[in-house]
Amino acid sequence: MLVASASASAAAMALAGTSAVAGATTPAEDGVRTTVHTAGRVEDGGDVLRYSWPGVYFEGRIRGTGVGIVLDDPAADYDVQVDGATVATLVTPGRTTHWVKGLRDGVHTVRLVKRNDTPWSTSAFGGFVAAPGGAVLARPAARSRQIEFVGDSLTVGYGNLSTSRDCDGEQLKRTTNVDVGYGALTARRLRADHQINAYSGLGMVRNYNGGTPEVTYRTFYDRALLNVPGDVWQNPGTWRPGLVVVHLGTNDFSTPLNPGEPWTDESLAAAYRGAYGAFVQKLRTRYGPRTTILAVGAGPFAGHVEQVVKERADAGDRRVRYWRLDDTGFDYSGCHWHYSARDHRLLADRLTSFVADLPIRW
Structure with missing residues (x-):
């Protein structure tokens, strides 16, 4: 062709x-x-x-x-x-x-x-x-299943096609492909439509290395147009995900606190848990009681995510579930030690298997 x-x-x-x-x-x-x-x-x-x-x-x-x-x-x-x-x-x-x-x-x-x-x-x-x-011709029919992925550069697929960890800006742009990332792969395996609402470098309360402290991921979540302050996406009524996967926390905790940041290790952890709980409540209010919210824990923030999920369960919300990300066998050979395309496939395999066993109301 x-x-x-x-x-x-x-x-x-x-x-x-x-x-x-x-x-x-x-x-x-x-x-x-x-x-x-x-x-x-x-x-x-x-x-x-x-x-x-x-x-x-x-x-x-x-x-x-x-x-x-x-x-x-x-x-x-x-x-x-x-x-x-x-x-x-x-x-x-x-x-x-x-x-x-x-x-x-x-x-x-x-x-x-x-x-x-x-x-x-x-x-x-x-x-x-x-x-x-x-x-x-007439547009294809929508799929009966819908999954929303919330995350950072790991969910974006940052440099996942790169053949080296050292990348300049141009190489990063050309080797990032979210469509071969774990979110899109998982959705295809489950025959679901999907949204990848992910933003590189941002965290729940703290961004990578403490950068741009005036905003966080939560600043942008409601938008359709990310570079338009105050923009709010208008759901046409057709987006009712049976599953929302939240994978946020790497940027909050992956770098040590810098002088001048308004945190201690303890206050950062407490702020993260509080904001995470409020974000989960936002999702619950937006999508209603039928939607399953899957909170992903990894590395230094896994315990905090698990605690938030436990508090939700204790309050009676059993459709918020915890999943500990298993990165066994990952090579992290994407740009700047991000997931490679192979890592994304492994993660999609494990996530698909876990989700398939959940009692989701598609």
Whole structure:
């Protein structure tokens, strides 16, 4: 298959709802969302969907010999998948329409997924476009199961495709792929739609090495557009996860306290437990009593997470469960000692097995 890029002016026309290719079909007349399936946190602008979180994906169906992907994104990378196979990786595509041509004439599924985290930027997707003589078909059905993953760089898939632990900024961007991270892998194995609401470097109350103390992960959790202060994601009513997996704490405790930070080891631990408990309550209020919340513990924060879960259970909330992450056999060969792609597969194996035995109300 050949992958080509249309001109910026053609992309602008497609984003505006007008096809730049004679005979092509664009979904923008009725709104992009009517012809694509997405479970991610998106802001619906009618002829364009805007988003920021990593791993946001769009799925569609077309009939014909080619499909165009309308994008406006100067920061993120994407994989394009047709009929289950990756046919292109788009590196910071900018404002353009990318074409996949040479398909057999017939019905095809197409999936676009944002590979990495770009919280400083807003991404925009203008829909799928069929090649001349083809058509954009009704969107694929949503999956009956939904899983939300909350985390930091370990959940983002930070540098998981790198062949070395030493990475510069450019290498980190190109080798981060959340779609081969443990969250996406677990969701696929459980045949579930998913959100990866993860932000590198942030913690529950303290960020990596005490950086940017004016914000934490909780500052951004409610947003769809991470770089827009005060933004609040509007759940269209279709996102009702049966499972929420929380893997936050590595940044809070992985580095020693610096002079000037407002913590002692004891007060940091107490603040972490208090904020974690409040965050779990936020999830419970948002999603209701049927959702299972899985709190992941690892390293120096495992005991604190376990204590929070015990307190919830003692208060009568038995759908908050604790899972101690088993990293036996991990090589941590991703950028800066993060999980490698192999580590993510091992973790997904173990998490999938654990989740499969939970009494989740999907």
